[in-house]
Amino acid sequence: MKVLFVHDHRFAYIDNDYYSPGGLPNTVWSRYLNYFQEVVVLGRTLTENNKEKLTMSSRDRVTFELLNYLEAHANTYRYKSRVKQDIKNIIEKHNINAVVARLPSELGYAVIDVCREIKLPYAVEVVACAYDAIANYRFTPWYNYRNLAIKILAPFSYRKMRRYVGGAEHVIYVTENFLQIRYPANSTAIVSYASNVELPNFEENVLNNHISLLEEKKKELRFGMIGNVDVLYKGYDITLKALALIKDEIPPFKLYLVGGGKGDAVRNIARELGLIDNLVFVGKLRSGPQVFHFLDKLDLYLHPSRQEGLPRSLIEAMGRGCPCLGSKTAGIPELLLVESLHDTGDHKKLSAQILELINSKEKQINAAKVNFMKAKEYNMDILAGRRNVFFSSFYKSVIEKSK
Template sequence: MKKVLFVHDGPIYTNHDKSIFYGVHYNDTLIERYAYFGNCVNFLMRSAVVSEKEGKNFSIIKHPAFSFIEVPNFKSIRAYFKKSEATAIIKKAVDEHDVIILRLPSAIGAIAFEYANSINKPVLIEKVACVYDALWNYDWRGKLIASQKMKKYQAILQKASHTIYVTDKFLQSRYPTKGKAIGCSDVIVNDLDVSILNKRILKIATLPKILTIGTVAAIDVPYKGQADVIQAIAILKKQNILFHYKIVGQGDATRLNKIIEQYHVADLVKIVGPLKQEQVFDFLDTIDLYIQPSKQEGLPRAVIEAMSRACPILGSDIAGIPELINKNSLFQAGNVSKIVEFLKQLNKITLEKWARENFLKAATFKTETLNIKREQFYKEFKQDYNLK
């Protein structure tokens, strides 16, 4: 029986006694994907406890192959003394598994890679984001170590034998590998019936006086950029140009709530909080414009999901976003005045054009198409390591 170890920092959300695990970032579909390599899939990462009330907003992981190995948090200064304990857990887990799948960037994943590589364990890397952008846009402390961390992951990718990048170009250019690689998003897009586009076109034709903008992203990290949109909404409000802005995502809303209060836009901006996957698609159908104002990304899943619902989209010009949407709907990350300009110039003709283009592009991310591409790479990985 082959045992698969999936390594990431997480956290994976759980209840107090760790008897229930919630599929916020990780779900049964992902576990089924990794079960291609074995009928036991262990997740090695940190955990975070959510209340019973919060848990009702999430789906539950039920896949029979799933199990969990917890790594203590060692990433903060106060918790750094736990690194030796964490390293011991990571090495033991690597020793006990046959296939190691690493999602990078990840502090746990970096340790696992160096050890697994030293003992010739089969390692498959998923490169999903740029660590430099994440740290540089986090706070002043991040700026001090951004270049150092980027070089660290560049070195790992140079040594990697097999890598799946979620972008087609961006991550490959920053983190090139000498090994085998493909570009393949991990997004799940199934329903692409033309009726979705037709409903969107009708919605655009009958736009309300106040348009609703939406973003789906973690709400507790500054680099997702929702604060820039809130500021743009406030500037437009002073000009008597109104937009509603709905923010979907998990995390502590304290920081964003303070910004909403600071700019006096509580009447226009709403933090929805986390939604289950099927609810996200319903949410996307209710908005008039999707915006991804991120300062760090890989290939943002939420943008592709919005494309699959024929949403007109505005996005920052970073990472994989320019690979997805019209160049004329991109703005420089952090440029609030450009967001304001875009929103002031919106019209039905442009919105319909973007909706059609985005829906057509979404077809290239159909689940069955990506699954074929990914499984072919999985097959090659198994053959290269002589895995039965």
């Protein structure tokens, strides 16, 4: 039995192997290979030659099929008929028995259309909010006409995703509540939830070491964020505005940004706010040890995002014992205590929260302990068990329909 995994994710082909920017490492395919003999991955091409910046996605029993004419998302609409025909060809070429469509993604919607047409079983993974992904995106400058266009497009994307999720017989969400409410499955569907974030079982010494770091007296504080620095809905402007309000009330600090992108817009904002000397662009780090080492050095992790599913970087920061502050966006309130949350876009509230934490070692240490314990819920063994029940049910339904 073979399964086709479909998402708009980009992969780079380097030295006969496929690489991901980080979201789909080769370990992720195990969840499907537990039931299917082979996984075929359908995605888009990524132009990148430096594999040191990427994560290996290739492994045995996994084949990649990339569409190289979808550089821009708009091309999915432009080549709609071609995309569907290519999907049919890939299904026939590999003798596909079932499909997993990760949403929101235009390739995901297209493959569901094909599945319905040819009566092929499919399951849906809901990993983010289509509305937030569009409505909260920002082009610069603020008067760019595309900002108005995305405001108009967002409600259509929301209704489209509700329709596709609602029509699926098997749906698994990355959140416990948020995405289920926005994009409900139909009453007869098999439904589950399991975050895409899978943490190893961190030992208590991880927490103890971070508490020791928080207790130290420092000449300079280290704040951190993780995400592509050109994706402004991650809230870099919110963080910078918050820090600008209190820069004279707290010790010297640096804001370290981990992730790809050039960061020109972020630099401009920092320069306008007088924080350009406080900004450090780290660049990309490999998931796992490199990211964990970065997090282990932070006094505070900030996640004021305008759009999310359930943020991997925030859970990883919590799992390393970092005090964290975040917005009330998507699944973030499922992770942090109420006192660690601010309304989306409210830089004044975030500013006050940063000041309160920095001025209290007791609150920093308590936040580190609470976050560390919460992150244990995302242990890979716990999530794998829940996910296995879902995919076992899906696999059995595929077998039944193939008779």
